[in-house]
Amino acid sequence: DAGVTQSPTHLIKTRGQHVTLRCSPISGHKSVSWYQQVLGQGPQFIFQYYEKEERGRGNFPDRFSARQFPNYSSELNVNALLLGDSALYLCASSLLSLGTEAFFGQGTRLTVV
Amino acid sequence: DQQVKQNSPSLSVQEGRISILNCDYTNSMFDYFLWYKKYPAEGPTFLISISSIKDKNEDGRFTVFLNKSAKHLSLHIVPSQPGDSAVYFCAAKIPNTGNQFYFGTGTSLTVIP
Numbered sequence: 001d002a003g004v005t006q007s008p009t010h011l012i013k014t015r016g017q018h019v020t021l022r023c024s025p026i027s028g029h030k031s032v033s034w035y036q037q038v039l040g041q042g043p044q045f046i047f048q049y050y051e052k053e054e055r056g057r058g059n060f061p062d063r064f065s066a067r068q069f070p071n072y073s074s075e076l077n078v079n080a081l082l083l084g085d086s087a088l089y090l091c092a093s094s095l096l097s098l099g100t101e102a103f104f105g106q107g108t109r110l111t112v113v
Numbered sequence: 114d115q116q117v118k119q120n121s122p123s124l125s126v127q128e129g130r131i132s133i134l135n136c137d138y139t140n141s142m143f144d145y146f147l148w149y150k151k152y153p154a155e156g157p158t159f160l161i162s163i164s165s166i167k168d169k170n171e172d173g174r175f176t177v178f179l180n181k182s183a184k185h186l187s188l189h190i191v192p193s194q195p196g197d198s199a200v201y202f203c204a205a206k207i208p209n210t211g212n213q214f215y216f217g218t219g220t221s222l223t224v225i226p
Contacts, residue, residue, distance in 0.1 A: 004156070033212040042117070042202050042216030043157070056213045090156055094212055101147070102212045104156030 002027070004093050004105035012111045013081050021076040021108045025093030031055075032074040033102060034066055035090040043090055049074055050096075078110075086112045116140045117205050119217035127225050132190040134220050136203030139184065143205040147214065148177060148188050151200045160201075161188070193224045 005024045013019050025032050031050040035043035045058040049068035063079045072093075078085055088109050092102035118137045126132045134148075144165040149157035163170040163177045163186070170177050176189045190197055200221045204214040 031212060035216075040218065042119075042204075042218050043214075044216070045213045048211045048213060050211065055211045058213070092156075092212060101159055101162065102214065103159065104149075106154065106156045 004091055004103055006089075006091050006105040006108050008108060009106065010109045010111075012113060014113055015081055015083060017081050018077065018079050019081060019110060021078075021089050021091075021110070022073065023076070023091030023093075023105060024073045025091075026103055029093035029095050029103075030072050031094045031096060032068055032072065033092045033094075034074070034076045035092065035104075036060075037088040037090060037107070039087070046076070081112045083112050086110060114139075115218070116143075117203055117215045117217040119201075119203055119220050121220050122218070123221040123223070125223045125225060126193045128195055129192045132188075132193045132197065132222055132224070134188040134190075134201050134203075134222065136186045136188075136217055137184060138186075138205055138215075140205070140207070140215070141184070142207045143215070144208050145206045146177070146179060146186050147204045147206075148175075149202045149204060149216075150197075151202060151219070157202060190222075193222075195224045195226050198222055198224050 033048040034046040037043040047066045048056040052068045068074045088107040090107045091105045147162040148160040151157045179186045200219045203217040
């Protein structure tokens with residue numbers, strides 16, 4: 001079975017641009033969460049979606065948005081990119097909304113120049 | 114503010130010996146704790162977890178200990194193997210918050226053959 005898949009794996013963008021990151025959860029998993037991991041830090045929670053509804057949001061500006069599709073895949077969108085948005089963006093899926101375990105993808109490395 | 118702390122950025126251990134990774138937390142509402150292992154260029158992989166109603170959980174070579182009064186948990190790996198060399202993240206969650214995990218900054222474990 002395929003695990004959590006994310007695309008693209010690497011991305012370089014210019015300040016002020018917009019970016020869309022994609023995630024496909026493990027088959028049968030209905031919950032998708034997004035995390036940002038800045039170099040030298042642990043992952044920081046951005047969003048959780050379950051059954052296409054937002055179930056949680058971390059302390060991130062409104063430039064960050066996400067959505068979940070009927071097939072449970074998800075997109076993370078970031079507008080007006082800043083240099084500080086450079087990070088590894090991780091997607092995690094779980095079976096339930098209140099799952100006690102999340103399975104992570106390999107991440108998308110975003111570099112803003 | 115960092116609610117989950119891993120104060121040792123790195124740890125080196127001889128193969129066959131015990132590795133002890135430590136984690137402290139500040140939020141008494143946390144009721145579930147997890148350890149993830151991360152290799153370079155991969156997403157975090159779930160290792161072991163513990164509920165706040167327990168003080169110990171064992172899975173093969175891995176044991177997690179929880180001391181609620183001290184707000185401290187530790188991961189013991191016995192015996193340590195070179196393949197255990199990775200970054201280990203401690204994570205915690207608050208009840209009914211879905212997959213909103215709070216991660217520590219990680220400890221890089223090197224097991225020397």
